[in-house]
Amino acid sequence: MLKTLKWGIIAPGKIAQKFAFDLQLVEHNTLYAVASRNIEKATLFASKYGAKKAYGSYDELLNDEQVDVVYIANPHPFHAESTIKTLNAGKHVLCEKPLGINKLEVQSIISASTANNRFMMEALWSRFNPNIIACLDKIREGDIGNPNHLTADFTFSGNHSNEGRLLNIDLAGGSLLDVGIYPVFLSYLIFGKPKSIKAHGILHKTTGVDTHFSASLLYDNAIAQISSNIMSQSDMVAKIAGTKGAIYIDSRWHEAEGHTIQIEEKKVHYKVPKIGHGYCHEIIDCANCIRSGKIQSALWSHQNSIDLISILDEIRAQIGLKYPFE
Secondary structure, rough: OOOOEEEEEEOOOHHHHHHHHHHHOOEEEEEEEEOOOHHHHHHOOOHHHHOEEEEEOOOHHHOOOOOOOEEEOOOHHHHHHHHHHHHHHEEEEEEEEEOOHHHHHHHHHHHHHHHHHHOEEEEEEHHHHHHHHHHHHHHHHOOOEEEEEEEEEEEEOOOOOOHHHHHHHHHEEEEEEEEHHHHHHHHHHOOOOEEEEEEEEEEEEOOOOOEEEEEEEEEEOEEEEEEEOOOOOOOOOOEEEEEOEEEOOOHHHHHHEEEEOOOOOEEEEEEEEOOOOOOOOHHHHHHHHOOOOOOOOOOHHHHHHHHHHHHHHHHHHOOOOOOOOO
């Protein structure tokens, strides 16, 4: 009989709520503890999702010997510190994307994972979406021939406050690290690391974060056109074209449950459902890796995280986005 893994959650915010909901759907995994700097918030979250423990500090959770693995969901600039402390405390880690603000932080996190022999993964949940996996399988099987062009974006609009996290440069806010990471990830997943990058961005006139970015990523025999922005809404259909045909991933492609393959004039739509909000699939992979004694996932490895942050670093450099704490 499988041992039930006891999860802790650091920073019970909006994403953590979806994660906690999905955790309830995965057998032999349970939410055991929640930590927030606000004990009332932790207590309310624990009550809602059935956690036995609620802590008013992160250290209290890390000192709890019952906790096996920790999901870290605090703002971007604190990922590295929290992840390294958690690994040093002997816990396994699933840390929200981006794993770190820059390559140096990501390398430090991976070093801590290796030194402590503890599993650590960047929570790039779209990598585990059954629809994304199905599309990748069809590309590898040659359904669209040799892929040579990709277009993908991630956009949303709203009345963002200058004081909110999204526009706060001290919290590494802006478009690129929050949502632009998704189209960067998709181009990397399909084509690998680019030979060259040409990027452009628009910085917020008051706060200095990026509100828009677009980039052309050049490969040996392919080009990816990617973008993100937090000031408007697009259809968010991703397209991967090849020498025989194309795949169109349904709207809000990073979490979609279907795709269409077009070969000449023929179109076939495929439905590929996910479990819950979609976080279940990365939870299952984490649990399998931990039970197998692995410190990284084959689907999203430490090297994958280094490659991804390297691309993001280059884009940031080209659009002139630097955070004050770097």
